[in-house]
Amino acid sequence: MGERHMGSSIHGTQYNWQDSGAKAPSFTFFLRQRVLKAKDRCKLLCCVSGNPAPTVKWYKDRRELSKYDCRMTLSDGVATMEIIDCRPEDSGKYSCVATNTHGTDETSCVVIVEGKEVTKEQAVMAQNLIKSGEKRVTSPVEAVKEDTTPKSVVILPVVSELLCEPSFARSLPETLTTKEGSSLMLAGSVRGDPDPIVEWYLDGLPLYASEDITMTFRHGVASLVIKEVFPDDSGEYSLKAINSQGEAKSKCNVTVESLIPPKIDKPPRVVEHIMSQTVKDRDPVTLSCTVANAEEFDMVWQHNKKEIDPSKHFQFVAEDNVRKLIIAEIFPRDAGVYTCKAYNKEGESFSSCTLVVSVVGETPVIPQFTAFPASATVQCGKPAVFVTEIKKPPLQLQWLKDIKPIDESSDRYKLMMVGTSAYRLEIVKTSPTDSGQYQARAAGSKGDSYAAFYLNVVDDEE
Numbered sequence: 001m002g003e004r005h006m007g008s009s010i011h012g013t014q015y016n017w018q019d020s021g022a023k024a025p026s027f028t029f030f031l032r033q034r035v036l037k038a039k040d041r042c043k044l045l046c047c048v049s050g051n052p053a054p055t056v057k058w059y060k061d062r063r064e065l066s067k068y069d070c071r072m073t074l075s076d077g078v079a080t081m082e083i084i085d086c087r088p089e090d091s092g093k094y095s096c097v098a099t100n101t102h103g104t105d106e107t108s109c110v111v112i113v114e115g116k117e118v119t120k121e122q123a124v125m126a127q128n129l130i131k132s133g134e135k136r137v138t139s140p141v142e143a144v145k146e147d148t149t150p151k152s153v154v155i156l157p158v159v160s161e162l163l164c165e166p167s168f169a170r171s172l173p174e175t176l177t178t179k180e181g182s183s184l185m186l187a188g189s190v191r192g193d194p195d196p197i198v199e200w201y202l203d204g205l206p207l208y209a210s211e212d213i214t215m216t217f218r219h220g221v222a223s224l225v226i227k228e229v230f231p232d233d234s235g236e237y238s239l240k241a242i243n244s245q246g247e248a249k250s251k252c253n254v255t256v257e258s259l260i261p262p263k264i265d266k267p268p269r270v271v272e273h274i275m276s277q278t279v280k281d282r283d284p285v286t287l288s289c290t291v292a293n294a295e296e297f298d299m300v301w302q303h304n305k306k307e308i309d310p311s312k313h314f315q316f317v318a319e320d321n322v323r324k325l326i327i328a329e330i331f332p333r334d335a336g337v338y339t340c341k342a343y344n345k346e347g348e349s350f351s352s353c354t355l356v357v358s359v360v361g362e363t364p365v366i367p368q369f370t371a372f373p374a375s376a377t378v379q380c381g382k383p384a385v386f387v388t389e390i391k392k393p394p395l396q397l398q399w400l401k402d403i404k405p406i407d408e409s410s411d412r413y414k415l416m417m418v419g420t421s422a423y424r425l426e427i428v429k430t431s432p433t434d435s436g437q438y439q440a441r442a443a444g445s446k447g448d449s450y451a452a453f454y455l456n457v458v459d460d461e462e
Helices: 119-130
Strands: 023-031 032-035 042-053 053-059 070-073 078-083 092-100 103-114 164-170 175-179 186-191 197-202 214-216 221-226 235-243 246-257 271-272 277-280 285-292 298-303 314-319 320-326 338-346 347-358 367-370 378-380 382-391 398-403 413-418 421-426 436-443 447-458
Touching: 023 092, 023 214, 032 042, 042 092, 042 103, 042 246, 053 070, 078 092, 164 235, 175 186, 186 235, 186 246, 197 214, 197 221, 221 235, 271 338, 271 347, 271 378, 271 447, 285 338, 285 347, 298 314, 320 338, 338 447, 382 436, 382 447, 398 413, 421 436
Parallel strands: 023 103, 032 103, 164 246, 175 246, 277 347, 378 447
Antiparallel strands: 023 042, 042 078, 053 092, 070 078, 092 103, 164 186, 186 221, 197 235, 214 221, 235 246, 271 285, 285 320, 298 338, 314 320, 338 347, 347 447, 367 382, 382 421, 398 436, 413 421, 436 447
């Protein structure tokens, strides 16, 4: 996200719950209603963030609880309150209040502990839950008169039929476009039972709260706020809601427009090509090409269609718009077809050649090229001419494009033999489909020889 992350993206590092920026307390996981039986253990849990780290206090019906009432813990933003042996009189409204120097936040829930009798207090709490629309209430609990005969009553049972997987009452927008330097806010309304937890992602990678990113989930509304966005913050943002019944996801494709107009470049064009040659075993070899038309481009070198990595044996050199492959010491295993590819987001251009490695004391048994066809870059519609010469006439000279023989009967090609050892291929009027790697194949009684070259056909507008 630009320089403010000092080298880390918004989804590259998981931040501690205590953010580095000052922030008031905010509960990210709320207390939930509980219905228990006498002598059960009651444990309430909630999660809070803030900086400096907030302190928390627990209350029952507005009375602050102490360590003599229950067990309380706070660790890494997770606050818990536990009553080991519940009694009906423990029923009530419990609250957790978080405080730091920047503010206060609170979360509450109702706890009902069932006994043999339903107290007036429990009945009132149950009625309040019913009126508030609590899904787990299945039938009203009537107020109990003082002379009511003791009986066992089940209050607020959990009904599995009413549990539901998360769903979005309001989804994220499908697309959103904003300017570089502005803030970004995404929000979705989520419902589900049990209450879901929510997670945010960018291009499938999780996002975490930081001094630049604020995440909240209150009253069913999940929001994500990024203080300042940059073009590399563009992507697919997704909000996932999860509970025990399932999960739901909402997505938004965000585009952050740069304040600096995009730089317009042109596709690279190889104007001086690497050259085929016959070299001696253990000699140094340099392949060089010149690229024009583009201000910025990258280069890839290949040997027999496999990409070459720079090493002591293969060195890459860039001098202005000239690119070189330096082979410190060539061996027979280094013979074959070499291809360089210059490319940027606007296009690409190629050049190919063949290196033949001769070894002292060895007599070649396959046809030997004395002049190789050269790679070329030509304007669309112009002719392209390639000539090769062989020491002794082969059994056959065949021209191939992308490994397949060209159609010699087509009037698009002119093929001829020049003298006793030279061969000429002319493409009368080139088109973009003529671009590709070509080879001259010289067939011999003991094997074939190949000479590779590349043709780039470019438009006048490039």
